[in-house]
Amino acid sequence: MDPGTGILDATRPLGVYVHFPFCRARCPYCDFATAVRDPIPHEEYTAAVTAELAARADWFRGTSAPDLKSIYFGGGTPGLWRPAAIGRLIETTRRLFDATGPLEITVEANPGELTAEAAAGLRAAGVNRLSLGMQAFQDHLLHSIGRQHNVAAIAAAVDAVRTAGVDNLCADLMFGLPGQTMDDWRHSLVALVALSPEHVTAYALTVERGTPFGALERAGKLQRPDDEAVAAMCVTTHEVLQGADFEHYEISSYARPGRRAVHNTLYWTGGAYLGVGASSSSFRPLRDGTGWRFSNPRALATYLRSAAAHGGNPRPAKIERRTAGDLENEGLWLGLRTSDGVDRAAHVRRYGCDPLSSPARAAAAHKCVDAGWLSIAPDRLRLTVTGFLFADEVSSRLWLGD
Numbered sequence: 001m002d003p004g005t006g007i008l009d010a011t012r013p014l015g016v017y018v019h020f021p022f023c024r025a026r027c028p029y030c031d032f033a034t035a036v037r038d039p040i041p042h043e044e045y046t047a048a049v050t051a052e053l054a055a056r057a058d059w060f061r062g063t064s065a066p067d068l069k070s071i072y073f074g075g076g077t078p079g080l081w082r083p084a085a086i087g088r089l090i091e092t093t094r095r096l097f098d099a100t101g102p103l104e105i106t107v108e109a110n111p112g113e114l115t116a117e118a119a120a121g122l123r124a125a126g127v128n129r130l131s132l133g134m135q136a137f138q139d140h141l142l143h144s145i146g147r148q149h150n151v152a153a154i155a156a157a158v159d160a161v162r163t164a165g166v167d168n169l170c171a172d173l174m175f176g177l178p179g180q181t182m183d184d185w186r187h188s189l190v191a192l193v194a195l196s197p198e199h200v201t202a203y204a205l206t207v208e209r210g211t212p213f214g215a216l217e218r219a220g221k222l223q224r225p226d227d228e229a230v231a232a233m234c235v236t237t238h239e240v241l242q243g244a245d246f247e248h249y250e251i252s253s254y255a256r257p258g259r260r261a262v263h264n265t266l267y268w269t270g271g272a273y274l275g276v277g278a279s280s281s282s283f284r285p286l287r288d289g290t291g292w293r294f295s296n297p298r299a300l301a302t303y304l305r306s307a308a309a310h311g312g313n314p315r316p317a318k319i320e321r322r323t324a325g326d327l328e329n330e331g332l333w334l335g336l337r338t339s340d341g342v343d344r345a346a347h348v349r350r351y352g353c354d355p356l357s358s359p360a361r362a363a364a365a366h367k368c369v370d371a372g373w374l375s376i377a378p379d380r381l382r383l384t385v386t387g388f389l390f391a392d393e394v395s396s397r398l399w400l401g402d
């Protein structure tokens with residue numbers, strides 16, 4: 001299977017994701033593709049990613065320049081990447097995709113590691129959005145989840161971001177942490193609002209099997225809030241942030257007016273994305289209604305070896321040809337994650353059918369309405385606020401098999 005084959009659906013907007021697989025220390029709950037290296041091999045990794053961008057750009061270019069919307073540096077901790085290297089990658093991406101206009105360019109960073117100098121360097125390199133992994137506003141909770149920063153470092157990092165002239169700040173917070181109470185969570189939300197970020201993502205801690213937290217949980221040594229308490233924290237997040245004029249526009253995402261995340265929105269709305277770097281994923285939609293999803297090797301050494309052996313274009317570790325039916329299911333599932341929901345007319349234009357044209361799905365959808373999870377209007381399907389808590393359940397009920 002070759003994800004470069006088939007004619008690109010060039011009508012879709014495009015985002016570029018760049019993975020930086022290094023961190024200063026490994027958090028015990030983390031399942032991401034990242035490693036602790038000292039020193040970080042900046043030059044070697046930057047060269048590999050730059051070559052991969054050049055090798056794969058043709059796959060994401062139609063006959064005219066694509067509508068590039070965003071570049072997202074995720075990880076790992078790309079805030080540790082030398083700003084000059086990030087600047088070179090931004091320039092390369094702009095050149096390869098003939099992008100001269102404004103782009104959302106995000107870098108993820110950690111408080112305690114993002115110095116004023118690094119923030120200024122990133123801004124000078126063209127970065128206009130920083131995403132800070134704040135996670136909690138209690139030193140004991142930060143310590144218990146193995147973070148390297150304390151609460152004082154959060155305010156210092158926000159200062160560095162603002163002094164550098166970055167006016168788009170995203171704050172990541174986590175709930176459902178070991179030992180966390182509802183009072184802790186409410187305090188974190190209020191403290192965060194006082195720092196005036198433009199965007200907030202709030203995730204429940206998930207414990208993966210292969211992590212130190214997974215081992216602790218199996219041994220019965222990880223005491224976390226139960227499902228009911230976690231659901232109540234979700235509701236509190238909605239109440240506090242909506243009360244502070246944030247729009248709850250996706251299950252885990254809140255934004256000030258006009259500050260929705262451009263890059264993540266591409267994921268939820270069927271946009272194309274090119275992922276480069278170890279473990280990154282890509283989606284290449286095709287004009288015939290099918291599409292390629294593929295991802296790079298997760299292990300850094302495998303990624304670098306494969307890239308070197310194939311002219312900068314590593315062999316994907318996983319490739320899937322998604323059928324038109326798969327993509328229609330995904331379009332519904334992803335659309336329901338957002339407060340905009342699924343625009344029925346747009347769904348017909350893209351997938352050739354109304355989302356409720358299947359009698360089996362329509363029946364399942366009406367049961368979700370009866371449960372108070374879904375609303376069905378002539379123009380749109382939407383999850384209710386309660387439905388956001390049951391999004392996976394709703395999606396699996398509406399998923400159509402072959």
Ligand code: SF4
Nearest residue numbers: 023026027030075076
């Ligand atoms: S900083 Fe982020 S990516 Fe790095 S180990 Fe911690 S959770 Fe994982």
